[in-house]
Amino acid sequence: MLSEKSTATVRATLPTVGAAIGDITELFYTKLFAAHPELLRDLFNRGNQAAGLQKQALAGSIAAFATHLVAHPDQRPDVMLNRIAHKHASLGVTREQYPVVHEHLFAAIAEVLGDAVTPEVAAAWDEVYWLMANALAAIEERLYAGSQVAAGDVWREWTVTGRTEETADCATFRIAPADGAPAPAHLPGQYVSVQVELPDGARQIRQYSLHGDPGSQTRAITVKRVHGPAAGGPDGEVSHHLHARVRAGDTLRVSAPYGDLVLRDSAGPVLLASAGIGCTPMLSLLEHLADTGHTAPVTVLHADRSPADHPLRDDHRALTHKLTDSSARFWYEESAGPDDGEGRLDLDGVPVAAGTTAYLCGPLPFMRSVREQLLAKGVAAADIHYEVFGPDLWLASA
Incomplete structure (x- = not known):
């Protein structure tokens, strides 16, 4: 997959890029959100951004993908790509968004690494990026086709039909399609994205696993209220909103189901x-x-x-x-x-x-x-x- 010339260049520069990848991804997000503030408001998890978790995940995936290509230039790490693609599909990410990411990521690489980014180095890492981006876009398009939706058109209105307090900090919400149409099929272990409008107008998204009878018209999600950055993760904007504001009869915006944690061998231990x-x-x-x-x-x-x-x-x-x-x-x-x-x-x-x-x-x-x-x-x-x-x-x- 990765050309012989680019493999040699990426192998030689991987230590330099790897050492700077944290700075690169931090600057990338700064540039991306400055140019497209709506992405932070309505797509990316603001809690993860504030805690630096998304930056770490992006850095880890880029480094892992490049390392895999250098070690196995004729293969690609499909397990990692599938996991990312399922998450992207649940958010409605489309192929058209990858050039935007490319623009700001490579601007960040050039700014952080300076003169080390020769035309040869830029071309090699450009090849790495598009191998990863095109692979993800192709997987995502297959996922959309499997869900029988247009690329990115994953959202439907669902009605909350019931709510149960499971523990002091966990509540189960039973939901059904608001239009009365059949609920989309899902595999055991998959999740949906839920998008809510917060008081400041942001439309934040979080993922929640589905449980309950997959043959029923009703689905269930159980939401744990996250107690802010002190818990070591996101600030709990959406979980607190759901716990404080959402009751039976309310409407939620819910994605089609995705996720790759599904039973591989249904007959064995x-x-x-x-x-x-x-x-x-x-x-x-x-x-x-x-x-x-x-x-x-x-x-x-x-x-x-x-x-x-x-x-x-x-x-x-x-x-x-x-x-x-x-x-x-x-x-x-x-x-x-x-x-x-x-x-x-x-x-x-x-x-x-x-x-x-x-x-x-x-x-x-x-x-x-x-x-x-x-x-x-x-x-x-x-x-x-x-x-x-x-x-x-x-x-x-x-």
Whole structure:
């Protein structure tokens, strides 16, 4: 894919670009939002921008893509590209937006690296960018076609048909298409984007996993109220808005469903590990396994602050018990019961069947810890899949 000449140039300049990639992406966003303030207002997560998380994710993805091309010039990292493309599709990103990104990204590269950006260097990195951008655009267009929508036209009005308080900070919203048309099909584990208008007029977007009966006209999302930057992430603008303002009868703008955390092998052993609100895609996978009469071993693991903070805890146990060969174990930092683990999730006493496919969702440190434990138990790296709520910082922190 990457030409021989560009491969040599990128390999030689990758250390320089990699060392400066944080400065490059920070300047890129400054330039992009100065030229297009509507993107920060209505597309990008303002909390992630303020915390620097989106910058880290972009830097990590560019560095990972370039490194992969240098090591494997005839291949592309489809797992990473698919994850990004699903997120872009849920936001309505289109091919026409990639030249805008190119303009401001390369202006930032030239400004940060100065004379080091010779015509040869610029041409090589231009090739890297368009390989990545065109691959993403092609995947996104296939996703739109699969959803039977025009490119970028992913939004519909949905009516909130009910609301349930799951914990002090988690609420489930049941939603149905406002026009009465059939709800779009989704795969267990997928998410939708929800766009709300905030008091300052911004239309901010967040993603929430779907759960509930996929054959029903009604869908469900469970939203955890995020308590600001002190929690180490976004400032909770949308979650606070949903908790404070949205009730049955209200209308939400919701995207078509996307997401690549779906069951790869529906017949073999499965392990579902989550922490906090990360249980929501795991519950969707668990519902599917229970509804289809899955007979291979299913191991359900969850970590949380306390039983009272564990969203949908009763559903977590009840769905596990519907399976013929399953086990569930929960770990809590506080108020752990006699059948619960105390502290962090620990796989030492947990049997993991040969051939297990594992699915993880939760904070990044949690998922990295569980992945290391699974690898130590013989689970193949290719059989461990994960979902990140917010920017994917796995590569950025590797």
